[in-house]
Every structure is written in structure tokens, then in C-alpha cells.
Amino acid sequence: MRLHRNLVFAVIDALNLIFNEGEYADKVIEKILRYDKRWGARDRGFIAETTYDIVRWKRLYTEIAEAHEPYSRPHLFRLFGVWCVLRGIRIPDWKQLEGTPQRRIKGRFDELSKIRKYRESIPDWLDELGEKALGGSLWTREIAALNQQAEVILRANTLKIQKKQLQALLSDEGIETETLKGYPDALKLKERKNVFTTKTFKDGLFEVQDASSQLVAPFLEVQPGQRVVDACAGAGGKTLHLAAQMENKGQLIAMDIYESKLKKLKVRARRNGVHNMETRVIENTKVIKKLHSKADRVLLDAPCSGLGVIRRNPDSKWKLQPEFLERIKGVQRDILRDYSKMVKPGGKLVYATCSILPEENSEQVQHFLASEAGHEFTFVKEQSILSSQSGFDGFYMALMEKSN
Template sequence: MRLHRNLVFAVIDGLHQIFNENKYADKVVEQLLKRDKRWGARDRAFIAETTYDIVRWRRLYAEIAGAGSHFSRENLWKIFAVWAVMRGIQLPDWKQFYGTPVRRIKGKFDELSRQRIYRESVPDWMDQLGEKELGQETWDKEIAALNRQADVILRVNTLKTNKKNLQFSLRDQDIETTEIKGYPHALKLKERANIFKTEAFQNGWFEVQDASSQLVASLLDVKSGMRVVDACAGAGGKSLHLASLMENKGQIIAMDIYENKLKELKRRAKRNGAHNIETRVIDGSKTVKKLINSADRLLIDAPCSGLGVLRRNPDAKWKLKPEFIEEIKKTQADILQSYSRMVKEGGKMIYATCSVLPSENQQQVKDFLASEAGKDFKFKKENIILASDSGFDGFYMALLEKSK
């Protein structure tokens, strides 16, 4: 591979924004790719994949480069050099690479790889927490799996098409997909591609949604004609899946505290042809009170640490703080206590997170069932998904039923 100056400078600029200005990697990469209209698909792929790769392995590369946690422009170039050397890429004769100690880099990598905090490039506190909650053997496998690049998974929108038709449509644009056993609405891209420019996407034939996430709506056991509340809907990936499972019949009330996310859901719903979704901003306790004892089904896709989706959000390793996890667990408990009141007698509820920590998952459900608010609910089943077992995102979902 030959390094091109303008592409490498774009990566360095992106890393500066992510590490020093605390910007989100996905937003930074999105802006970087708009910098030069002359860049082709390979150029864009280099910028995106290299930026994410260095973010993912930040601690390891910075330690090898001797940068510590000081990400000056000079140190960012050293870190990039480590990335290139570890991939066998010959460094060009640029002043930024003068004096790069290629042999020492390789030796340092071998030395540091004996320690998990460097081998898996993870903060001390996160490594300790993962081992404490999952055990050493499971955490070893899980953090390794969470450091692999995520596949691109599509969910077929059955309101508009089916798997075969979608596959044929994408194949016409040289995008090949494969089915995934056990995931009835999922297709996996064989190679990464800009699928958002395809006619199939513009026509609402699919959404990008990880395979683990697709299991949530299916577990809720919705039927056409039901009233379903998606209480932490966000931009609505699961609301859209619910609409397709309900064949657009019945009512889905998608709620969130962020109005801008619900506006995005409305736009997506229009493209998907999902007509049974109503959005409501949660601007106080009255929003929930109006729906007490009225929902046939309730989905609580709770805010969480996001430790199950580090594959697609590697910068979360460096943005997360231990105190945030403690606070988010209190929020999860409060949401369960309050929102569960919306379920009517005989109705069902799912509590889900994209975390792999039992303290955010099984323990929250156990505590809820032991509380006054949870005394009328019975535990039905749960799905504990580890990235190391499934190959997809880490996820948790528990199905509870309210007594009649």
C-alpha cells in the first residue's frame, strides 16, 4: 500500500478532533469524507477504516509511540507511524516520519501484547470492571471480540419487500449479501459498501441494524392491532422493526426525551412506509401517566454504558467514565420503576440494553422484580448475547409478563 499525503493528513486531523476536542468518531469521519469530492471509494475507505483502527487501538499504539496520553500533532504522527509499521506499510520519505524506529516498534508491540490492557487497548478501570463482572476467561474473549470490526448487517423491511428481492436489487449494484441462520430478517454484506446511495435504501427496503438488535422486537411477541409503546425509542430502529412485524396494524407510540431523535424517526418511518407510529416527547411525568395500564406491549431499550457495541463505537472506550456507569444504573432502575406502569394486565414488557455487564442487565431485572413496582410481573425468559459467542453486538433482553 502506498500512502497518499492528503489522505494521511485527513486521518491526523480526524484523530486530533476525536482525541483532543472530544468529538464523536462517527461524526468526525462523516465530515472528513466530505472534504474532497475527488476522493474515490478506496480513498474514503482508507480514511474511515484507518481512523477507526487507530481510535480502537489508541492505548497500545500511543504506548508504543511513547506518546502516553498527550496527543500533540507530533505524537499523532508517531502513532500513525506505529499503525503503518504494524501493517507492513513502507513509510514514505516525509519529514513527519524521519527517525521512526521500525525495529523498536515491533519489539515493543511483542512486549506489550503480553498484558491485556495493552493487547486489547482498554482503560484500566474498564478492564477491571469487565473481569469483575464477567470473570477473567469470559472477559478475555469478550473484549477481544469487541475489538474486531463489526460487520454491516441489514434488516429487510417486510412492509415493502422480502429478502430475495432485496438481495437481487443490491446485486444489480454489485453489492453481495448473505443470509444469517437464526435471524429471519437479516442480511450481511460480504464487503463494505456505500449502501445509503442505493435505490433500495432510498425506497425504504432496508435499515442498517445489527443482528443482535434485531432479536429484541421479535422477542416482544407483538401482534397486529396491539398498542405497543417503545419508551426509549431514540431514532427508532426497533420501532420500525415493530411496525413491520405488526404489518402496520395497531398503534406504536414511540417516546423519547430527545425531540430531535423522534424527528429523525418520523423521516425514517416515512421512507419505510411505517404508518402506525406516533411519536411523543417525554417532557415530564404526565407523558407516562397518560398511558398507565394501557400498553399491550412495552419496550424499554434502556440507556446504558454501550459496552456491547464497542466494535462500532470504539471511541466509547476513551469517553466512558466509571462514574457514568454508576449514574446510568440509577437511571435504568428509575425507568423500570416508572415506565413499567404503562403495561396493562396480561401485557408483556422487554427490558433491553446494549451492554454486557450483568449489573446493568440481570441485576436490574432481579431488583425490579423484588420491588413494589415489579411485584405483579413474572420473569418469562432472557437472552444474554455476548459478542464472543454470537459474532455480533453484545446485548441483553428480558421478557416480563404482568399478571391478570
């Protein structure tokens, strides 16, 4: 691979914004890719993937490079030099990369790779937490799986098209996919490509949604004609899936505390041809009270640590803090207590997270069922999805039913 100076400098700029300014990697990549309109798909791919790679292995690379916060530009180039050496890429004859100690880098890599927290590039506290929660051998497998680059998975929008037809149309646009057993609407890209520029995407024929996430809406067992509430809808990937499962019939209420997210959802819903959805901003408790005992189905895709999705958000390993985890567990308990009141007698509730920690998952459900708010509910089933077993994101979901 021949390295181009302007692309490498763009990677260094991105790393500076992520590591020193605390900006989110996905937003930084969007910003950096606007630098030069002449960059083609391969150039953009190099910038995005190299940046994500160095972010993913930040702890390992900084240890090898002996680089420390705040990272100066020479330190960031040292990280890039480590990336090159470990990928067998010839170091170019540039002054910024002069004297890159290739043999020492390889030696340090071999040495540090024996220690899990360095090998998997995670903070000490997170390594200890994972081992305590899952046990040593399962955590070792799980964190290794969560450090793999996430594949691109699509969900056919069955309001407009069936999976087989979508596969054919994508193929006509030069995008080859394969089906996934056990995921009825999913297609996996054989090769990474920007699918957002395709006609099929603009026509609302699919959404990008991880295979594990595609299991949540069916878990709620919705029926056309019901009143369904997605109470933590966010930008609405699961809301749109619920609309498809409801065949656009009945009432689908998407709620969130952030109006900006619901505005994005409205745009996506129009593209998807969703007609049975309305959005409601949770500005106060009245919004929830108005729906007490009125919903056939309620989905609580609760805010969480996001540990199950660090494959696609590698910088979250560094942004996540133990205090946040404690705080979010309190939020999860409050959401279960307050939002479950919207379920009507005989109705069903799904509590879901994109976490792999029992303390955010099954333990929260047990706590709820033992509480006053949960005494009317019975536990039906749960599913814990680990990345090391599924090959996709880590997820959890529990289905509960309210007595008549």
C-alpha cells in the same frame, strides 16, 4: 499500499479532533470526508477505517509511540507510523515520519501484547470491571471479540419486501450479501460498501441494523392491532422493526426524551412506509401517566454503558467513565419503575440493553421484580448475547408479563 499525503493528513486531523477536542469519532469522520469532493470510495474508506483503527488501538499505540496527552501533531504522526509498521505498510519518505523506529515498534508490540489491557487497548478500570463481571477467561474472549471491526448487517423491511427479493435487488446494484441462520430478516454484506447511496435504501427496502439488535423486537412478541410503546426509541431502529412485526396495524407509540431523535425517526418511518406510528416527547411525567395500564406491549431499550457495541463505537472505550456507569444504573432502575406502569394487565414488557454487564442486565431485572413496582410482573425469559459467542454486538433482553 501507497500512502497519499492528503489522505494521511486528513486522518491526522481526525485524530486531533477525537483525541484532543473530545469529539465523537463518527461525527468527525462525517466532517472530514466533506473536505474534498474528489475523494472516491477507496479514499474515503482509507480515511474512515484508518482513523477507526488508530482510535480502537489508542492505548496500545500511544504506549508503543511514547505519545501522551495532549497529542501534538508530531505525536499523532508517531501513532500513524506505529499503525503503518504493524500493518506492514512501507513508511513513505516524508519528514513527518522520518526516523520511525520500525524494529523497536515491533519489539514493544510483542512485549505489550502479553498484557490484556494493552493488547486490547482498554483503560485499567474497564479491564478490572470486565474481569470481575465475566471472569478472566470469558472477559479475555469477549473484549477481543468487541475489538473486531463490526460487519455490516441489513434488515429487510418486510412491510415492503421479502429478504430473498431484497438480496436480488442489492446484487443488481453490485452489493453481494449472505443470509444468517437464526436471523429471519438479516443479510450480511460480503464486502464493506456504502449502502446508503443505493436505490434500495432510498426506497426504504432495508435498514442497517446489527443482527443482535434484530432479536429485540421479536422478543416482545407483538401482534398486529395491538397498542405497543417503544419508550426509549432514540432514532428508532427497533421501532421500525416493531412496525414491520405489527404489519402496520394497531398503534405504535415511539417515545424519547430527545425530540431531535424522534424527528429523525419520522423521516426514517416515511421512507420505510410505516403508517401506524406516532411520536411523543417525554417532557414530563404526565406523558407516561396518560398511558398507565394502556399498552399491550412495552419495550424499554434502556440507556446503558454501551459496552456491547464498542465494535462500532471504539472511542466509547475512552469516553466511558466509572461515574457514568453508576449514574446510568440509577436511570435504568427509574425507567423500569416508572415506564413499566404503562403495561396493562396481561400485557408484556421487555427490558433490553446493549451492555454485557450483569449489573446493568439481569441484576436490574431481579431488583425490579423484587420491588413494589415489579410485584405484578412475572419473569418469562431472558437472553444474554455475547459478542465472543454470536460474532455480533453484545445485547441483553428480558421478557416479563403483568398479571391480569
